[in-house]
Amino acid sequence: MTTILVLNGPNLGRLGAREPEVYGSETLADIGARIEASVPDGIHIDLRQTEDESELIGWLYEAVDRGTPVVLNPAAFTHYSYGLRDAAALLKQAGVPLIEVHLSNPHAREAFRHTSVISAVASGVIAGFGADSYLLAVEQIVRLIGASDARA
Numbered sequence: 001m002t003t004i005l006v007l008n009g010p011n012l013g014r015l016g017a018r019e020p021e022v023y024g025s026e027t028l029a030d031i032g033a034r035i036e037a038s039v040p041d042g043i044h045i046d047l048r049q050t051e052d053e054s055e056l057i058g059w060l061y062e063a064v065d066r067g068t069p070v071v072l073n074p075a076a077f078t079h080y081s082y083g084l085r086d087a088a089a090l091l092k093q094a095g096v097p098l099i100e101v102h103l104s105n106p107h108a109r110e111a112f113r114h115t116s117v118i119s120a121v122a123s124g125v126i127a128g129f130g131a132d133s134y135l136l137a138v139e140q141i142v143r144l145i146g147a148s149d150a151r152a
């Protein structure tokens with residue numbers, strides 16, 4: 001069984017009720033269920049959410065130590081958390097994939113959302129497709145894992 005961590009930053013626990021015109025009407029649990037339904041057998045989705053920067057950093061350490069690939073929606077931390085960025089850089093250094101996702105397209109929104117301090121150390125970024133951003137990211141992680149298995 002291969003685990004993919006799907007990590008979520010602040011206020012994403014309020015999806016469904018939070019600005020549905022921007023983020024859609026699905027809850028994070030709904031999105032988790034859709035991801036689980038989409039993955040091949042043998043892939044386990046571990047979905048987590050926190051308001052706490054240090055908890056999120058701890059989860060990235062866990063991913064580094066276990067070699068677990070990550071789909072990360074850093075939410076507002078995207079735009080200013082150098083601590084989170086430095087933790088994400090550890091995944092890059094370890095060769096563990098991390099895909100940054102956003103439900104909305106931050107570049108089409110307020111200026112403060114145009115900067116991501118995470119993107120430069122992410123394997124890639126998927127944004128603007130609502131909950132499908134997560135599904136696309138998980139699909140790509142599965143592809144990347146398959147590719148690295150094939151090389152092994």
Ligand code: DQA
Nearest residue numbers: 074075076102103104106113
């Ligand atoms: C978000 C975009 C961020 O700017 C915002 O702070 C969020 C959600 C997104 O998924 O579109 O909380 O990461």
